[in-house]
Amino acid sequence: MSEKLPNAVDLSHHLSDVAKTLEPRAQGQTPKPGNIGMDGGVPDTEYFPIESINVTYLKPAAFPLHPTDALPHGPGVLGWIANILTGKTSKTTEAPTGQFIIPRRLRADDESKFELKSALQYSPTTGLPAAERIIYEWVARVHKPAYNDWKTLIDIGASSAWSSCLTILLNPGDSFITDKYAYNAALMQAHTRGLYSVAVKTDNDGLSAVDLERVLYGWDEKARGFKRPRVIYTQGGIQNPTGLLITAQRKKDIYDVAVRYDMIIVEDDPYYFQQATPYSRSTVRETKKQTDEEWLDSLVPSFLQFDYEGRVLRLDTFSKSVGPGGRLGYYTGSPLLLRKLEALHQSFISFPSGFSQAIVGELLHRFGQEGFTRWLRGITAQYELRRNWAIDALYNSLDVRVKDNWSPTLTAYAPGDGQMSEKFTQSKSLMSFVPPDGGMFVWFNIHLHNHPRYKRLAHQTSPAAAKTQLSNELWTAITEAGVIFRRGELFVAEDDDEEEDVFLRASFSSGPKEDLEKGMKIFATTLVKFFQ
Template identity: 35%
Template sequence: MSAGDRPKSIDLSHHLSDVSKARLPSPLKGLAKYISTPGLIPLAGGLPHPSYFPFSAIHVDALVPNSFAPITLEEHQPSTFSWLWNMFGLKEKTIPFTVKKYPEHPGDINLAAALQYDSAQGSIQLREITKAFTERVYQPAYEDWEILLHTGNTDGWSRIVTTFANPGDWILAEEWTYPSALASAHPWGIKAAPVAIDGEGLCAVDLRRVLSEWNEVERGGKRPHVLYTIPVGQNPTGGTVSAQRKREVYEVCVEFDVIIVEDDPYYFIQMPQYVPKEARKIHASPFDTDAEKYLRSLVPSYLRFDWQGRVIRLDTFSKTVAPGVRLGWFTCNTIFAERLLRQGETSTQAPCGLGQALVAQLLITWKPDGYIRRLRGLGQQYTDRRDHFIDLLHAKFHIRTSVSEHDFWKGRTVYDAYPKTGGLGEKYGTFGQTKYFSFVAPSGGMFIWLKFYFNSHPEFGKKPAETLEMQLWEEFAKGGVLLAPGWYFSADEENIPDGKYEGHYRISFSMATYPDMERGIDIIARVMKLFLDGQ
């Protein structure tokens, strides 16, 4: 659909909070738009002169965009030596660039501008880059959408909370969700109403149920009008919402006039179905360099179906460049962008200018197709890590598979882990054995969501002061491996485990070296056995 064929967004300003409606443009920040006017003499603001900036130039050796293979060419044979080799960069190929204090040509990224006070929208160059990228990759379905830079998705969501929710309001969130998102809302007295997850992600049927059955008296608040969702590599469950499911969710949100906040840091870490190592084929086909074909293979964003302008998309460079650049962007309708800008003017202001300059020049150096090539390579890297981690679980435990008929794994292949005994029970079945945990292979992101079983623990059913989930978590930590306890991620404040049959842990495969992954799983197996035996 061409830009001229798209509808304009509808007026959704009634969703703005009282605080947001009361915000006025910052008087001094309003002057910033005139600073770049040629020939203008700047006598209004307290801007330091660029000659006083202590950086004359920054020279960068950036990785080439094809540093990581976008397909697996051979079986991974990780070793401690190879990890040390890569750690010290001895195999890295780089491309240099320099950001100078003063531009040599109009439009050049330069430190005189980057290190100066700037509009809270962010630098013009980076906004142009991200807008072109958004148009190409996400293809918003309406005409008048806008880009606004922020300092990472956590900051972006924090701004959204106060822009769209009043104290005491409710928001909608997946039943398991990112804890910091809830923590941002908590001080405002904003609670989360959990929506069920099934094998395809956020359940549209349950979303409609929650909204249609909402009782303001019982809930002590109005029906929620903001949905917070992590649709790709969902944190913590690792699921990815299909295009059809997104259409269904969007239709429910139109019906009940709900704003969708699409927090999507793992969008380019989408993964194919996991295949056990013994059945995995070695890929030897030549790499297809068609960037558009790759982009079409990705599950589309909610923006693709957003013909009304009710989606606020949060993108970040944290997973594609580096978390420390503290940089990302909103995509939303112009009314929402203006209100989010007003908040930024009196809080974070513009993201760090140095980070903006480096990222902008990096993307200019790589060029659009080079950046997309890197994103594809990163996706394969994390897929390899996921596969290796699950391969290790197969090696350390006796794994049986089934297809779940309920809960957030409905319709997915479930892997049940039992102790590896080496006896007849392992060869012919698991009758009489203790099931340790279950999981599904994530279809994106950086995490595996493990469901642990405590019914064989000596204290099961006695409701100890500390939950068995937390007791086991402490034993893992003492043993030398740190996992994230499952109850951290519960959107339901009442869903805190207390002597229950099941517990959950989020485990990440994104950071540890391959040898450390193996050592970590050895620790999990040893600690789990001792814990369930009551030792």
């Protein structure tokens, strides 16, 4: 930590009524050396039935940096052998796995940093010290917050973390700003607590700083029925559901507005490391020559990096890098907010699973920062490949065209329809989308206003009712054709009578290539048929 950076400003006026009363309690007494501790009800560690855990893990370079196709037999040991036998991998390739052991007790010369004696015992709310250190050092390397006294705190995953943020920051009846389309589970959590989400427009650079200013400047508490929001919730890296990131300049603009209006930004960022290279149509895609370090530094920075006042509360998770089942993540933020979160965890969570802390912690220790960077890069390349499969598949089934050269938005037509006159094609477009900047999702804007029955339906009822009916019909058709997407309505942050767009979210994150391609093809075919 540079001594020149300022400390966090005092944001205690943002605390909820609940948070005001929360302070971490002393967790039993730690006896001084030589003293005999008969304080807590802790089991003797000799009675833990697990003697040791031996973990076989994929090495950081298990996945190639520039995959052109899937390894058909997977990356593990069995897949490695199969890939060699089928000629997909060179025989000289190093075995892709390593091993580590978590023993009952560490000895001085053990390479491991975690032991079951501590991992299976009660641990501090702040987690096992070795895990805490790894996390802190990783944030220092990657995010470099622009103030001095930032802290990290281990948690049990981002959805619980967001819930805790709501508890310490907002009282029932309060509100928060978010993107016009925001992560549906995050919205649901807030709404079931009696909180209001206020939508700000989003463009291809992310949440609009201009619209944020407009909403805040013109806030009319009487007309709205609740106070001006003090909190912004957004997914800064890659957004769910749009698949787009907030650019660095836009983050800075948003941060500046947040400072002027004294707001807190909760940055929920599960897909930060899944920033892909831009989608391109060439079959042999250009691959950037970068070291892993350069790759890490080339990622669009998080809000933390602009945060010189400690008003960003960042949520990270190991769900996308290790696995959601580990239920492990961490907050980064100011000492005040993290102290309140620690106190809240103490009452509601205690601490994250010691199995998770030890296994994920030891994995990160073995990887090291360099290895973990390489691992993330390999995984990101896989998700990028999947995104390419998905978009390529759309190109194969639809007539996909650039509408404006300055915009990344693509517009899709029924095959052949794109050949017609500009005016005609405008009225025949089926949908538009932006190839995702990374992450797991593609977000389709369905042009229901071009549906042959739309005008009649809208005339008979209303534009909104017509859209709802057509949207339901399309959803049924796609589902009956055997593909499950997620409906865009679930992501709407704030009801808006003027809302005309209907979206569908498709995930390209898992399953075999053939299924992904087939799913996209079915979607495209169904869409063409539906618009006939």
